[in-house]
Amino acid sequence: xDEARFNAPPPPPLxxxxxxxxxxxxxxGPHAKLGNSLLNAAQLALFHFAGKNFELLPQxxxxxxxxxxxxxxxxxxxxxxxxxxxxxxxxxETVAPPARAAGVKVVTxxxxxxxxxxxxxxxxxxPDEQVEHVVRFAFKRGMRRFAVLAPNNSYGASISAALEAAxxxxxxxxxxxxxxxxxxxxxxxxxxxxxxYKERRQNLLDQRKELENRQDEIALQALKRLENLxxxxxxxxxxxxxxxxxxxxxxxxxxxxxxxxxxxxxRILGTGQWDADGIGSEPALVGGWFAxxxxxxxxxxxxxxxxxxxxxxxxxxxxxxxxxALAAVFVKSDGRFDVSEITAPQGFAGRDGIFRFHPEGYxxxxxxxxxxxxxxxxxxxxxxxxxxxxx
Numbered sequence: 001x002d003e004a005r006f007n008a009p010p011p012p013p014l015x016x017x018x019x020x021x022x023x024x025x026x027x028x029g030p031h032a033k034l035g036n037s038l039l040n041a042a043q044l045a046l047f048h049f050a051g052k053n054f055e056l057l058p059q060x061x062x063x064x065x066x067x068x069x070x071x072x073x074x075x076x077x078x079x080x081x082x083x084x085x086x087x088x089x090x091x092x093e094t095v096a097p098p099a100r101a102a103g104v105k106v107v108t109x110x111x112x113x114x115x116x117x118x119x120x121x122x123x124x125x126x127p128d129e130q131v132e133h134v135v136r137f138a139f140k141r142g143m144r145r146f147a148v149l150a151p152n153n154s155y156g157a158s159i160s161a162a163l164e165a166a167x168x169x170x171x172x173x174x175x176x177x178x179x180x181x182x183x184x185x186x187x188x189x190x191x192x193x194x195x196x197y198k199e200r201r202q203n204l205l206d207q208r209k210e211l212e213n214r215q216d217e218i219a220l221q222a223l224k225r226l227e228n229l230x231x232x233x234x235x236x237x238x239x240x241x242x243x244x245x246x247x248x249x250x251x252x253x254x255x256x257x258x259x260x261x262x263x264x265x266x267r268i269l270g271t272g273q274w275d276a277d278g279i280g281s282e283p284a285l286v287g288g289w290f291a292x293x294x295x296x297x298x299x300x301x302x303x304x305x306x307x308x309x310x311x312x313x314x315x316x317x318x319x320x321x322x323x324x325a326l327a328a329v330f331v332k333s334d335g336r337f338d339v340s341e342i343t344a345p346q347g348f349a350g351r352d353g354i355f356r357f358h359p360e361g362y363x364x365x366x367x368x369x370x371x372x373x374x375x376x377x378x379x380x381x382x383x384x385x386x387x388x389x390x391x
Contacts, residue, residue: 022075081335116361245273
């Protein structure tokens with residue numbers, strides 16, 4: 001426990017019929033930039049819902065589970081009737097027990113559904129939901145054999161499990177799974193293995209040797225056709241799911257054609273981590289598909305945020321905006337927060353499109369299917385306008 005934090009000046013005294021909403025974010029430490037972007041977004045929502053009378057109490061989690069526990073204790077002690085945040089699942093695990101004991105609900109920004117339930121709601125973008133959507137889309141377009149390339153961590157495990165579940169539901173086949181150290185500098189081993197490169201390369205060398213020994217006209221013509229090939233033999237999958245983003249995605253993508261995974265023959269699939277500007281600068285990703293929220297409402301949010309703060313928001317800032325908007329609408333003047341109202345099956349229209357809370361506490365979203373282009377991505381399947389349309 002950080003005793004200095006508990007000796008800080010108290011917040012203003014409670015005002016009658018003015019509920020307090022705590023906002024737990026990493027406002028210092030290595031994730032401070034992200035945390036402050038979410039804080040700005042929450043304050044923007046306050047501005048847009050200015051007619052709603054409640055106090056927002058930001059608390060710094062310092063980006064650690066211990067800091068989150070201290071922040072939760074301060075928030076509960078200051079009379080918060082609802083907690084928004086924290087951001088990381090490890091922090092949610094330390095915040096949830098005292099919040100439950102105090103009867104305070106938590107709307108967290110985590111994307112780990114394992115921490116949801118019993119008064120804890122997760123608003124983050126679920127990677128398994130994204131996998132299910134893009135795999136189902138690919139299956140409907142004739143792809144039956146899937147493989148996955150993912151980091152060797154809990155995120156990669158959840159991606160692999162989601163692919164297995166989707167394949168089982170659809171009757172598709174998983175023909176390969178390779179995991180790599182996300183902290184490594186070189187991912188060539190994983191890509192080489194998933195590509196079955198060694199065997200396919202040897203097949204080519206053996207075929208060339210056999211044809212060279214024959215020395216007839218047909219053999220010479222066949223040899224000529226093999227001149228520009230790296231390998232011989234088809235890949236054992238129709239689509240490859242690459243569960244990565246940022247610089248690691250670029251590094252992995254550059255290795256795909258090197259080990260003869262041809263994006264013109266094999267569809268490359270991704271997750272919401274692909275939802276970033278400039279992704280098409282890596283040629284191997286052009287034509288790839290991924291599932292992510294529609295961009296229209298988020299673009300409006302980005303414009304409003306940029307006008308207010310003269311800088312672009314983080315990708316996750318919309319979560320803080322939507323959570324604060326929910327609090328503004330549903331927290332009663334006496335601090336009550338009726339769970340039945342936010343678990344309404346029709347859901348809500350947020351800055352990332354429609355979403356609703358499952359009774360188990362995690363957020364379901366209406367997702368679009370995007371295709372990567374050289375300059376930008378385009379939507380090839382629109383997100384549903386409502387959950388009734390999605391069913």
